[in-house]
Amino acid sequence: MLLETDGLTRHFQLGGLFSQRTLHAVDDLSITIRPGEIVALVGESGSGKSTVARLLARLYTPTRGSIVFRGRPLQSLRSRRDVLWYRSQVPMVSQDPNSSLNPVFRVSHGVARNLRLHRRELDARGHRDEMLRVFDAVGLTPATEMLHKFPYEMSGGQRQRVGFGQALALRPRLILADEPVSMLDVSIRAGLLNLMAELREREQVSILHITHALASARYVADRVLVMYGGHLVESGPTEVVLSRPKHPCRQLLPSAVPDPREIVALAAESQDAREPPKVINPSEGCRFRWRCPMAVEECHRVTPRLRPVGSVHEAACHVATPDTDAAAPLEPATSSHG
Numbered sequence: 001m002l003l004e005t006d007g008l009t010r011h012f013q014l015g016g017l018f019s020q021r022t023l024h025a026v027d028d029l030s031i032t033i034r035p036g037e038i039v040a041l042v043g044e045s046g047s048g049k050s051t052v053a054r055l056l057a058r059l060y061t062p063t064r065g066s067i068v069f070r071g072r073p074l075q076s077l078r079s080r081r082d083v084l085w086y087r088s089q090v091p092m093v094s095q096d097p098n099s100s101l102n103p104v105f106r107v108s109h110g111v112a113r114n115l116r117l118h119r120r121e122l123d124a125r126g127h128r129d130e131m132l133r134v135f136d137a138v139g140l141t142p143a144t145e146m147l148h149k150f151p152y153e154m155s156g157g158q159r160q161r162v163g164f165g166q167a168l169a170l171r172p173r174l175i176l177a178d179e180p181v182s183m184l185d186v187s188i189r190a191g192l193l194n195l196m197a198e199l200r201e202r203e204q205v206s207i208l209h210i211t212h213a214l215a216s217a218r219y220v221a222d223r224v225l226v227m228y229g230g231h232l233v234e235s236g237p238t239e240v241v242l243s244r245p246k247h248p249c250r251q252l253l254p255s256a257v258p259d260p261r262e263i264v265a266l267a268a269e270s271q272d273a274r275e276p277p278k279v280i281n282p283s284e285g286c287r288f289r290w291r292c293p294m295a296v297e298e299c300h301r302v303t304p305r306l307r308p309v310g311s312v313h314e315a316a317c318h319v320a321t322p323d324t325d326a327a328a329p330l331e332p333a334t335s336s337h338g
Contacts, residue, residue: 001032002034002037002206004032005029005056005065005067006068007028007029007065008026008028008029008055008062008065008067010025010026010051010055010060011024011025011063012025020281021280021281022280024229024281025051025230026052026055027231029065029231034206035173036200036205037200037207037222038196038206038221039208039224039225041209041210041211041225042210042212042213042224042225042227043212043226043227043253044228046229047227047228047229047277050179052210052227053176053210056090057087057092057176069086069089069090070089070173074086088119088171089173090175091170091172092175092177093160093163093164093175093176093177093178095178095182096183097160098151098159100163100166101159101162103152106147106148106149107146107149107154107162108147110162111130111134111165111166112131114169115130115131118169118170131169132144132147134166134168135165137199137202138161138162138164138199140162146158156183160184160192163180164180164195168199173206174206175205176208177196177208177209179210180196180209181193182211182212193216212253214253217238223238223241226247226250228277229277229279229282229287230279231303232306233249233304234247234250234313234314236313240313240323244310244313244323246315246317247288247315247317248292249288249291278290284303285300286299286316286317286318294319296318299318304317309323310322310323
């Protein structure tokens with residue numbers, strides 16, 4: 001296994017020193033990523049998926065739980081050398097390509113800085129050759145010209161490719177791609193998604209693709225993990241999860257460009273149906289129950305845990321049916337809570 005987490009949790013204290021308000025950003029997350037695999041972590045805004053990326057990138061310290069990379073617990077990486085090793089193996093590509101590019105330097109600056117810090121075995125000629133290699137690999141050609149451009153001279157898609165180039169220069173095993181196409185025009189998103197698939201094939205790198213759009217998950221991912229309110233609520237192969245969803249929150253995620261009829265329908269929903277998950281001092285029970293048309297009494301009393309609903313499909317839902325019954329859609333349940 002390349003990377004796995006066990007009970008990964010991150011809470012944030014809100015207010016002053018003596019405040020009793022705690023935001024549960026991520027609770028008890030257990031996931032695995034295999035070598036050469038693209039995994040999509042999907043969820044609406046506030047679901048905790050970006051917090052997961054920051055935990056895996058060691059930007060946040062877990063409240064509890066563990067992360068193991070290539071058999072090594074991250075808690076054991078204490079020396080500067082070990083930390084640099086991990087960060088070279090698991091770099092992050094951010095949502096905003098401008099955040100990783102200094103506007104006063106040419107785009108080659110970030111790649112060169114990464115090489116000096118993490119690839120000390122290379123000399124000046126090796127640095128130059130490696131920069132040309134990664135720019136070719138991410139489709140920034142001719143590389144000799146693109147290396148000398150400033151960020152303002154490039155399109156948004158090209159700047160995002162520079163971000164992947166910076167990561168690729170480290171010879172990583174896993175790239176954390178946090179909403180890499182969400183700020184790009186629809187017309188150029190497919191090119192970046194194709195790039196991720198190509199990097200997996202050519203460079204043998206795994207990718208955790210964090211997104212709120214099911215269309216991009218379907219396009220590149222081998223498996224899909226669905227988050228809601230800090231909990232992992234569904235997981236399985238991409239086509240299984242997207243064609244036979246088991247958790248009702250999946251209906252909230254945009255599959256592609258919104259249908260105007262869906263926008264009208266959403267606008268007509270009640271305030272209770274539209275409210276975000278309650279993750280500040282949350283009580284026991286399903287965190288989706290306030291918005292779920294299928295909620296039953298048990299949903300208000302017991303937090304559902306992931307359980308098999310098929311041979312390769314899991315869901316954290318009290319009313320989810322096995323995959324053998326997936327052809328029949330779930331019907332709203334009768335409950336005293338509505």
